[in-house]
Amino acid sequence: MKRGFSLEFEPYNHRDPVSGTVKTFIRDKHAHQSSEGLIRHKRCVRERMEGFRPSGATPRERSASIRAALAAASRACSGGR
Numbered sequence: 021m022k023r024g025f026s027l028e029f030e031p032y033n034h035r036d037p038v039s040g041t042v043k044t045f046i047r048d049k050h051a052h053q054s055s056e057g058l059i060r061h062k063r064c065v066r067e068r069m070e071g072f073r074p075s076g077a078t079p080r081e082r083s084a085s086i087r088a089a090l091a092a093a094s095r096a097c098s099g100g101r
Contacts, residue, residue: 028048029046029047029048030046030047030048031044031045031046032044032045032046032047033045037079037082037083037086038079038080038083061094061097061098064093064096064097065090065093065094065097068093068096068097069089069090069093072086072089074086074089
């Protein structure tokens with residue numbers, strides 16, 4: 021008897037820090053991003069973000085501060101592309 025094939029999808033939940041809404045994404049279980057360049061980039065961003073404390077009085081301001089800092093770190097780690 022044939023069993024078919026396994027689709028092997030995994031659900032991922034993302035909670036928006038400002039609105040609090042939760043979105044569910046479905047990803048292929050084998051969709052791992054593991055190139056050497058990407059691993060180096062993630063490591064660089066993590067090192068630049070270490071010790072970062074968001075500024076702002078409201079969740080929206082703190083979220084914007086985090087996103088701006090992540091964007092700046094990513095640009096710096098990618099050579100300004």
